Structure formats: structure tokens, C-alpha cells
């Protein structure tokens with residue numbers, strides 16, 4: 001009897017820790033919480049609410065599952081409320097984060113039309129500031145966006161329907177004793193606590209921030225007078241929104257407490273808080289380092305042995321194959337063939353590893369054809385058929401300047417792509433190697449023309465428009481005769497397939513990503529042309545698209561070439577290894593064309609058709625001067641005639657600079 005009673009009591013207590021009443025709740029960790037999540041938001045098994053997951057340009061939301069009544073009747077006014085939460089922002093870089101998170105109260109919990117990055121997943125460029133949004137938010141912003149008059153890249157702000165804060169302050173708190181202001185760094189990865197309080201009588205909003213170990217400071221960080229009765233509807237959801245931009249930060253919430261009316265939100269139980277996921281590693285001592293290294297080594301050996309055993313046993317040649325695949329017969333390779341071809345994916349056959357996976361050389365058993373086999377991790381899920389259909393359709397594209405995709409093979413969690421083998425490897429190793437491997441100008445010019453033809457084919461000549469999305473020197477491979485061939489075409493698309501084009505992450509490589517691609521996430525032939533422009537400069541200058549000078553400062557290759565052109569010294573930017581042997585007229589044509597292609601305004605870039613004509617000397621380059629280009633940049637910086645959606649150019653540049 002007593003046992004039953006005790007159990008009931010225990011159960012009751014447990015439930016109470018999740019939801020006390022309709023207008024009051026506490027989450028000390030989210031392991032048992034039933035939040036309504038969307039986008040990148042997830043709850044880790046440990047109970048941390050991760051609003052973003054460390055992928056670029058995405059958004060995530062989490063709401064208390066049921067909406068609350070915010071208005072009190074008969075007056076019909078929005079009541080006082082109080083909320084507190086504990087959060088942590090973990091950025092990939094110690095001094096730069098993106099973009100931010102917000103606590104919010106909103107009528108609508110569907111934010112499908114909101115944009116990521118500086119829009120924080122709250123609004124988009126059309127509805128920012130619109131009173132029909134009915135959103136009250138407190139933003140924790142780690143990027144300074146001039147279009148929203150942000151005060152810094154580390155501030156808290158009170159926002160009504162808009163990203164332009166009513167009031168905002170740099171993150172920090174006022175010391176109780178001496179009244180001094182102490183700075184805090186939002187992206188430090190430390191746990192911090194926020195209190196948001198609305199006093200209905202005075203229509204007063206207070207926001208207070210403090211490190212998690214501290215009691216609530218008496219003096220709030222930022223306050224505003226705003227009558228929320230003019231903003232919120234009676235029934236509204238409360239929750240969090242967060243978005244990443246060009247930098248992949250993680251926004252985590254660990255605890256959350258809310259109370260309607262004039263009662264302060266109950267304290268969050270600090271002892272029950274979940275552990276933060278992968279905070280930046282700080283090895284504590286040498287002993288720890290050695291122990292960790294030993295443990296890792298041991299586990300590698302053990303798991304290696306296990307994997308070997310398993311592989312030897314039943315999994316050796318296991319693969320996934322479904323009925324619909326029979327129509328792709330000739331494009332479907334058996335895993336056994338690929339395994340034998342690459343001698344079991346032997347290390348000695350490893351050609352390289354890229355962002356998507358490892359590449360091995362192989363010789364097919366029956367045809368004795370030399371191939372390159374690329375292994376990608378791929379979760380089989382709905383849409384696999386479309387995925388494979390896309391790959392087969394890519395495989396049907398044929399051009400002498402493309403690396404032929406011969407076919408594919410599917411295993412559990414894995415996809416293998418089979419390409420023609422390119423004996424001379426990728427172009428980047430010739431551009432940056434110190435030894436004698438360097439290519440002469442004639443060869444480089446030939447490669448450039450080849451790549452241009454390949455891209456022209458993808459954009460305009462084949463039966464549908466194929467956007468490459470990842471043009472760069474390492475994706476240009478050289479065949480036996482040192483002709484340039486584009487690899488990896490169409491592949492990037494498969495990795496952001498199927499979602500809203502405005503919310504897809506930007507696939508590409510820093511320095512090759514056109515500004516509008518960062519803003520809209522939408523790749524087009526003109527974003528390819530931008531990357532091709534960078535590629536032209538890279539090949540002619542023999543330098544990486546993001547350069548570093550002796551002081552360690554980073555800057556863009558495009559700007560450097562433009563600067564030299566202004567000073568009349570463009571010839572000096574040509575690769576030193578080409579000295580003497582180089583046709584400077586051709587090289588300067590390529591450099592200018594590179595600048596023309598890499599213009600920030602998409603509409604000012606030439607099409608690949610024109611690029612091919614310019615390169616072959618069948619059409620002269622249009623007249624333009626370095627000043628024209630600088631003016632274009634300036635116009636972009638001032639946002640003149642510029643789609644305000646998205647990151648501004650200078651901001652993008654600093655982001656890239658810090659990377």
C-alpha cells in the first residue's frame with residue numbers, strides 16, 4: 001500500500017517537474033520534454049535542446065507543445081509574464097559565430113517562410129517589421145548586420161515583429177556591488193542564463209543576462225517600454241528560433257522555465273541540467289592527453305579488428321539492390337567487382353580524400369578498365385530512387401572535358417560512384433606544389449579552355465541545365481594528355497536536394513561562393529561562372545583564392561589582382577613559375593576575364609557561351625576598367641540596387657577573412 005502511494009507520489013513529482021500547470025512550466029533538461037521541433041532543432045539523448053546542428057545556413061525552432069493564453073479577460077490585455085532559460089553557443093571558431101538565436105512569443109509556430117542567417121529563422125525580407133507577424137522576441141545576436149542597425153556582433157535585443165531591435169545592448173551584466181558593467185561573450189561556449197520579464201501594468205520589458213553560476217543581477221541589461229497588447233494575440237506559442245549562416249555555430253538550450261502572471265518564473269534545477277555536447281576541447285593535463293591517446297589507439301585497434309572480422313564474415317560483399325534498379329542495369333556495379341577492383345579498398349590504391357569521401361583507384365575485373373571509385377556515406381531513406389535516377393542521368397552526360405561517371409553501387413549507409421580514372425590527378429597539386437611538377441602556360445591555357453567547354457556543355461549544350469556547384473582546382477582532373485576535365489558535377493546538388501531552396505545550406509568552397517549564393521542558397525549557372533572566375537585567377541596566379549600575407553592577414557585573390565590592375569601592374573600577378581615562358585597577352589586576357597566572371601553582381605557576369613568565345617579569341621572582351629569593378633563593389637556595399645535579402649558583401653568578406 002505504502003509502496004503504491006510512494007510510487008504515485010513519485011510519479012506526481014516527476015510529472016510536476018515537466019509541466020506544473022497550463023500557464024507555468026519548467027524544463028530542467030529536455031530529455032522527457034515533448035517540444036514541437038522543426039528544421040535543424042533536435043533534442044540530444046542527453047537532454048540538450050540543440051536548435052542548430054552545426055550545418056551552414058539552416059534554421060531550427062522549438063516550441064512548448066501547447067499554445068498559451070496571453071490575454072486576461074475581461075480586460076482583454078496581455079498579462080505579465082516571466083521566463084528564464086539557460087543557453088550556450090558553441091561556435092566552430094573562437095572569435096566568430098553566426099548568426100544567432102531568439103526567445104519568442106508568436107501566434108504562428110510555422111516559420112517555413114522565414115529565412116536563416118541574419119533573419120534568425122524569424123522573418124524574411126518581405127515580412128520583416130510587418131505588424132501582422134505578431135512576434136515578440138529577445139535576440140542573442142552574434143553577427144553585426146548593418147541593414148538591421150545592429151550595434152555589435154555580440155548583443156542582446158528586444159524585438160517586436162522585426163529584426164531591427166527596439167532596444168539592444170552589448171552582452172554583459174551589471175555587478176551587484178560596484179555597479180560596474182562586465183562584458184560577456186555570447187559565443188564563448190559558456191553556459192549563460194537569460195531572464196525576460198513583462199510587466200503589463202507599466203508595459204515594461206526587462207531582459208537580464210548573466211553567467212550560469214550567478215544569481216540574477218538586480219539591474220537588467222536592456223529594458224524597453226512596449227505595450228505587448230498591441231503585438232500578441234490571445235493564443236500564442238512560446239519557444240526558440242535559431243539560424244546559422246556562413247559559419248556553423250551550435251545553439252543549445254539546457255533549461256527553461258515560464259510563468260504567466262505576476263509570479264517570477266521558478267528557478268531551473270541546476271543539478272539536473274544536461275551536459276553540454278562537445279564543448280571545445282581543452283585537454284587538462286599531459287597525463288590526460290597520454291591516457292586519451294592510449295585509449296583512442298586501443299579502441300582503434302579493437303574496432304579495426306572487429307570491423308575486419310565482420311567484413312571477413314558475412315558482410316563482405318553485402319549490398320542493397322531493389323527491383324526498380326534493374327532498369328539501370330549497365331550503370332549498376334556489383335560491390336564484389338568494386339571490392340576486387342580496388343583490392344579491398346587497399347590503402348595503396350587510395351587516390352585522395354575529399355569533402356564527400358575517399359577515392360580509390362581500381363581495375364575492373366572483366367573489362368580491365370581503370371576506374372576511380374568514390375565512397376560516400378549515404379543514408380538510404382525515402383527518395384533513394386530519385387537520388388539514383390539523378391546519378392544515372394548525370395552518368396548519361398558525355399563530354400571530353402567531363403570526368404565520365406560510369407555508374408554506382410549501393411550498400412547500407414554507403415554509396416559508391418565509379419568514374420573514369422584520370423592518370424594525372426587533380427589540378428590543384430600542380431598549382432601549389434613546390435617541385436618541378438608545375439605546368440607551363442600553354443598547358444594551363446589549354447586546361448582553362450577545356451574546363452570552359454565542359455562547363456558550357458553542362459550549362460547550355462546538354463539536354464537540361466546542369467549546375468556544377470563546386471568548381472575549383474581540386475575538382476579539375478587531368479587526363480593522360482593533360483586535358484582539363486571537370487569532376488564531381490551535379491553531385492553537390494544531391495546533397496541539398498528536396499528542400500526549400502531558401503533554406504538549403506550553401507554547398508561550395510570558400511572563395512568560390514558567389515555572394516547571392518550565400519544570400520539565397522540558390523545555385524545557378526551564374527554562381528558557377530563566379531566560381532569559374534576565381535578558378536581562372538587561381539590557375540594564372542598559381543595562388544589560392546583566399547591569400548595570406550606575411551603577417552597572417554587573409555584577403556581575396558580577386559581583390560589583389562584588381563588592385564594590381566589599378567596600379568597598372570597586372571603582369572606581376574602571373575605565377576612566378578611561368579616567368580619567361582608565358583604569353584602575357586593571353587594571361588592578362590584570362591585575368592581580366594576572371595575578374596569579369598567574379599563580379600559580385602550576377603547580372604554583370606558573362607554566360608559560359610561568351611566565356612568560350614572570349615577565350616578562343618572569337619570575340620573581344622567587353623571594355624571595362626578596374627574603376628568600373630570597384631564601383632560595382634561599392635554599390636554592393638552600400639546595398640544600392642541590391643536585394644537586401646542576405647549577408648552584405650563586406651560582412652561576407654570578413655567572415656571569409658576570419659576563416
Ligand SMILES: Nc1ncnc2c1ncn2[C@@H]1O[C@H](COP(=O)(O)OP(=O)(O)OP(=O)(O)O)[C@@H](O)[C@H]1O
Pocket residue numbers: 351352353354355356357358359372374403419420421422423425426470474475477487488
Ligand atoms: N576520377 C579520378 N581519377 C583520378 N583521381 C581522382 C579521381 N577523382 C578523384 N581523384 C583524386 O581524389 C581526390 C579526392 O577527390 P574528391 O573529388 O573526393 O575531393 P575534392 O575534389 O578534393 O573535394 P570535394 O569533395 O570537396 O569536391 C582528388 O583530389 C583527386 O586527386
Ligand SMILES: *[C@@H]1O[C@H](CO)[C@@H](O)[C@H](O)[C@H]1NC(C)=O
Pocket residue numbers: 039040053054055058
Ligand atoms: C543538420 O540538419 C539538417 C536538416 O535537418 C541535415 O540535413 C544535416 O545533415 C544535419 N547535419 C548534421 C551535422 O547533423
Ligand SMILES: *[C@@H]1O[C@H](CO)[C@@H](O)[C@H](O)[C@H]1NC(C)=O
Pocket residue numbers: 034036065066
Ligand atoms: C506530445 O505532444 C503532441 C502534440 O502536441 C501530443 O499529441 C502528444 O500526445 C504528446 N505526447 C506526450 C507524451 O505528452
Ligand SMILES: *[C@@H]1O[C@H](CO)[C@@H](O)[C@H](O)[C@H]1NC(C)=O
Pocket residue numbers: 108109110111112113114
Ligand atoms: C503561419 O505561417 C505559415 C508560413 O510561415 C503560413 O503558411 C500559415 O498560413 C500561417 N498561419 C496562420 C494561421 O497565419
Ligand SMILES: *[C@@H]1O[C@H](CO)[C@@H](O)[C@H](O)[C@H]1NC(C)=O
Pocket residue numbers: 126127130131132
Ligand atoms: C503585411 O503582411 C500582410 C499579410 O501578410 C500583407 O497583406 C501586408 O501587405 C503586409 N504589409 C506590408 C507593409 O508589407
Ligand SMILES: *[C@@H]1O[C@H](CO)[C@@H](O)[C@H](O)[C@H]1NC(C)=O
Pocket residue numbers: 170183
Ligand atoms: C567591453 O566591450 C566593449 C565593447 O565591445 C569594449 O569597448 C570594452 O572595452 C569592453 N570592456 C572590457 C572591460 O573588456
Ligand SMILES: *[C@@H]1O[C@H](CO)[C@@H](O)[C@H](O)[C@H]1NC(C)=O
Pocket residue numbers: 077201202203227228229230
Ligand atoms: C495597451 O494597449 C491596449 C490595447 O491596445 C490598451 O487597451 C491599453 O490601455 C494599453 N495599455 C497601456 C498601459 O497603455
